Amino acid sequence: MSEDESAERPTLEAITEWDRGIGWFAQPDEDAMRGSHALATESGVWVIDPLDAEGLDDRLSELGEVTGVAVVHDRHTRDAEAIANRHDVAVYVPEWMDLTREKLQSEPEPLGDELPGTTYEIRRLIDTDEWEEAILVDEAGETLVVVETLGTLPGFCASDDDIGLHPTLDETPDGLADYQPERILVGHGESIYEGGAAELDAALDSD
Template sequence: MPFKASGRATDYRAIDRFDGGAGWIAHPEETMQRASHVLRASGGEADGGAWVVDPVNADGVDDLLAEFGDVRGVVVLMDRHARDAAAVADRHDVPVYVPSFVDPDVDAQTQPLGGTLPDSDYEVVRTVDWPGWDEAALSDGETLVVGDAVGTTEYFRAGGERVGVHPLLRVKPPRALRQFRPERILTGHGEGVLTDATRALQDALDGARRNAPEVWLNGLKALV
């Protein structure tokens, strides 16, 4: 099992389906479990279009996107998540939207993303402000969409955690995450948490330092 698969995926696994969106993992066999998402715009109206977040390309994924309307933009939440944003944006003839404090290497037309995601209830919130690591989250009060700050893959989580703080953020977990009380969490790595998400997030933050050694060991095992 590769840590990170290369090339375009010939298939994908759909995840995280709810009324306002869905997700997919383009390379289900990889350890990183890079997850991408599509969010319905305009407060859930079917004709309002869709936003694509941190996409990894896969054959057939446009069928999933079409369920939520025409793609109106691609969003990149953090520096390292350019992924296949340019390819998806070019295919749908839309810009890539980037928060002002995020600087990904994207070979496509970009638009600055302010405090809200246009024509949606999602706010853009800065969650990580480290040297070499800038990250935003999207939140509409019910759904929290993150890049790397938390995740659900094996190398993010300790034993009893449903979602875990990124291994490199465990010593000083982002304070910004404590403001959220989501019903669901969609992460950039692994399947989302679709039930009792506020408790899962609070448990992850409260146990971040205590559970760090176990998570770091899981990370070493994943690498080898």
């Protein structure tokens, strides 16, 4: 990577560590507060819907070797290809997500029902001509990754809730209320790392 390319990236500052990964904000002061995640798994590190930042590669290497970069929402192609290229891995997209695939410069690898070599299952949440979103579910690890439908910014949350539905959604997507996670990793705002099931139930009851 050239010095010019490195200088164009914001410095990695806002990082949250948990026992199976990290979350970060490349631009923590922006209104959308776009969050990215890296999951430490038995097969290596999976990077989810990432925004790039100077210093990110060092933090990823502390978790292990990067196995792949996954994009699970059509508007979150972000810096997936740049990060994948640096780590010499592929970008992966759920096989049914045509809109997402069209927004990438190169053809991604298809994902089936799971992140390969991990306990994370991939489940279809929204599939329309204008919105494609998959969620990652690790029932054994009590972790739910919902990068767009759920968020913790004020625009998502009703009343005193700490998490809520995307403001453009009129109703809760089918199946979302079935999960009881300890942690919920979101793509906008601070993620919830404990007590996620109660927070999710309260938010969906308020909807």
